[in-house]
Amino acid sequence: MKAAGETAANVDDLIASARQGAPRAVARLISLVEHAHPALEEVAAALLPHTGRAHVVGLTGPPGVGKSTSTSTLVSALRADGNRVGVLAVDPSSPFSGGALLGDRIRMSEHATDPAVFIRSMATRGQLGGLASAASQAVRVLDAAGFDVILVETVGVGQSEVDVVRLADTTVVLLAPGMGDGIQAAKAGVLEIADIFVVNKADRDGAEATVRDLRQLVAMNRREVSGPSWRQPVVPTVAVDGKGSAELLAALRDHLGWLREHGELDRRRLARARAEVEAIALDRLRVRIGELHGGDRLDELARRVVGRQLDPYAAAERLVTDLRR
Amino acid sequence: MKAAGETAANVDDLIASARQGAPRAVARLISLVEHAHPALEEVAAALLPHTGRAHVVGLTGPPGVGKSTSTSTLVSALRADGNRVGVLAVDPSSPFSGGALLGDRIRMSEHATDPAVFIRSMATRGQLGGLASAASQAVRVLDAAGFDVILVETVGVGQSEVDVVRLADTTVVLLAPGMGDGIQAAKAGVLEIADIFVVNKADRDGAEATVRDLRQLVAMNRREVSGPSWRQPVVPTVAVDGKGSAELLAALRDHLGWLREHGELDRRRLARARAEVEAIALDRLRVRIGELHGGDRLDELARRVVGRQLDPYAAAERLVTDLRR
Structure with missing residues (x-):
């Protein structure tokens, strides 16, 4: 009993430090939940009263679309707006996609010295469901640590990605011009999971057509599932020079407002807790x-x-x- | 009880027809197991005595490596050698990879009229584990239907792919020249799952270097897991004109012999049944x-x-x- 008591005290200390902005405490808590440490249940119980405040935003899209740059640009915009931002970069690593992660992380380094930004990569090659479960616990830690917005970026492509996206209150799907056929082929799946579309690299040829096609798609396929009154916006961006950030930020805010107004935030969080x-x-x-x-x-x-x-x-x-x- | 009895009779009829080579009966049985039909358990029990004879071969590799062409060429080689061949093309479809399947299947159409070849695509966007489970039941059907070799080709990239590969007695990993960095990055994962490497498009620049690199990798990283006495061969092929087919066929035969000789076939099938x-x-x-x-x-x-x-x-x-x- 004594050992357990000491652990409980440590956990409370860690949470207090994390909430005061100590990145090491946040990192330690995530490690505890990620590796299913014996203290995991204690951590979960101690985190509980502090959770439920963050806006959890999922970012996903096919390879080459500029996900990491977009995430980094979005972090800058959110910071400028006064938010503390947690980033979880999740790589459901297949044996064939192991290479991209490190390079992507390095691009985020402009935020590395900002104490109000916490960045963590998660990758696993384990049993099914393991990554989504670890990611959901990490989101809980970042939420309890007081981050206002938590970005969950998925690096891989596949079913695991979709499962990770299910953690989010708001899901942003990134596409780029010149993927026209891909959009057609993928439209059913993408429409299912997207709350907001971003067409990145909007300074390239064909960007207008991609935006127009997507808007048409949205108009034709109003999602019945999560309430017919939300019409997915299509936001053109050029992430490398920050163009479109303000519009994306506004879209995120609009969506959060809509979620609250329509009881949809509770509905989504209930579904997440259920899973x-x-x-x-x-x-x-x-x-x-x-x-x-x-x-x-x-x-x-x-x-x-x-x-x-x-x-x-x-x-x-x-x-x-x-x-x- | 009467209804159940009638179903049982139908199931026995279906299995008898399937074993006589009726593709419709095979297709019907796969549909029963794929959609978790109420008769599923009855089907599984009726299939049981006929299973355990096929050599189950998994084919996997990154996009663009020529998986479908390689599968098709391998089917031709196996047919010329007198085998009945079942092909299961599994697509753990992400919302972003929906496009490739149809085109790939069309390339297989040269075998469409051969009654000793049965081709089935499986795709799902459902809960985790669902696809691997449905695929394993479909393998069971093809096995019971008397196919000598069952090729399980995965179209997607990701964790699901690896899980599907776990169905196989022998796993073939396909790579292509000019993916050098990819091979380095992926080596841990690829070495874990590969029993045989194929370097396809071996007429392209850099093929010899890729083959050499892989052979070095194999020499350095002998797999302890599944017995140190199997040394993964690296087979160069040009699938579009059939070059290397004979060598690949020989490698498959060697591996099956090795599996039997070392009790490894039983060990793998036990692990599969366990899962x-x-x-x-x-x-x-x-x-x-x-x-x-x-x-x-x-x-x-x-x-x-x-x-x-x-x-x-x-x-x-x-x-x-x-x-x-």
Whole structure:
């Protein structure tokens, strides 16, 4: 009990320091949740009263669209507006996309010395769901640490990216000119997840056409899912020289206002909490499955499946039954 | 009971037809497992005695490497060698990669009229784990239908791809010249999953260097995990004109022989069955969680998390406790 008490005191100290702006305390707390430290549950409980204040913004888009530059420019704009900003750069790293992260992080270095900006990269090559779960805990830490806006930028491309985006209150999808066919092909998926579109590199050929196409798409495909009254804006930007930042900031503010006005913020956060609680519960059940019969039950059933004595569904049903004992 | 009996008879008929080479029966069975049809468990039980014979080969690699052409060329080589071949093209579709699939499939059309070749595309944008699970059931169907070799080609890039690859007895990683930096960056991940390397487009500049680099990498990083006695071969190919097919076929045969000789085939299939049974069990537990308290329990707990009365770990523990009641 004493050790636990000391840990609790440490956790409270860490949270207090994090809220006073100490980047080391923030980093330490994220490490605790990221590596599923034994103190994880204590940390989660201690963070709880301080959460629910930040505007969580997801940024995503295909490779080459200028996501990191856009994130960096957006950080500058948010800072100029008086916000403390947390950035979580998430890379659902496939074995083929390991290279980009470091270079991208270096571009963010202009904010490295600003104590009101906290930047963290997260990458994993582990089991499914692990990254989204770790990212959601990291968002909770940044929220409790008092950051006004938390940007969650995904570097990779794939299902994991979409899962990470589900953490956000507002999702910004970045596109660039000259990806016309891609937009057509992707329109269903992109329309599903975007609250705001950014057409970056808007000084390039074809930018106007891309903006126009997207606006048409938005007009045709009003999202029924999250309320018909929000019409996704399409914001042209040139992130490298900051053009369009003010408009993007205004769009973010508008969307947050809309979320609040329509009860949509609560609805989204409820859905997020639901997914989070379910994922944690399933993770615990996975651990318990692994412990059945002194750790042998799953292997024994798998051997019978390979030996064609039991089909995998019947084997799974036995696991479920065993768990209830 | 009568309805169930009729279904069972249908399932047996379908499997018999599939084993006689009727593509419609194969397609119907895959649809049953893909959409988690109520008869799914019956299908799985009926397939069981016929499984375990096929050589399951995974093909993966970054976009632009010529995966579809390589698959198509490999199908031709396997056919010329007297094999029935099943192809499963899996696209863990992100909202940004929706475009490639159709075109890729069209390239496979030279095999469309060959009754000893069965091609199926699978794509999903759903919950995590869903695609790998559906793909593993489809492999089971193709195996039971008597295909000698089953090629599982992944179109996307990401974690899902790696999970799909885990279905295979033998994993082929395709690379191409001029991706040198990519290879360096990706080497850890690629070495982990590859049993055979193919350097496609081997008539291009830099092919020899790529082959040499890979061979060095292989020499330095012998995989301890799956037995130190297998040294991953590096096979140069030009898939568009069939060059290197014979060598790739020989490498596949060598690897299958090695798997059998070292008890590694059983070990891999055991690991696969283990993952499959666990995934099915967790899926069922997820369904049960959703049904707790007439479907309200998870929502109620999520509301308390959003209201800051309960942290997500404490909420998850309550779900786990409720499940055991």
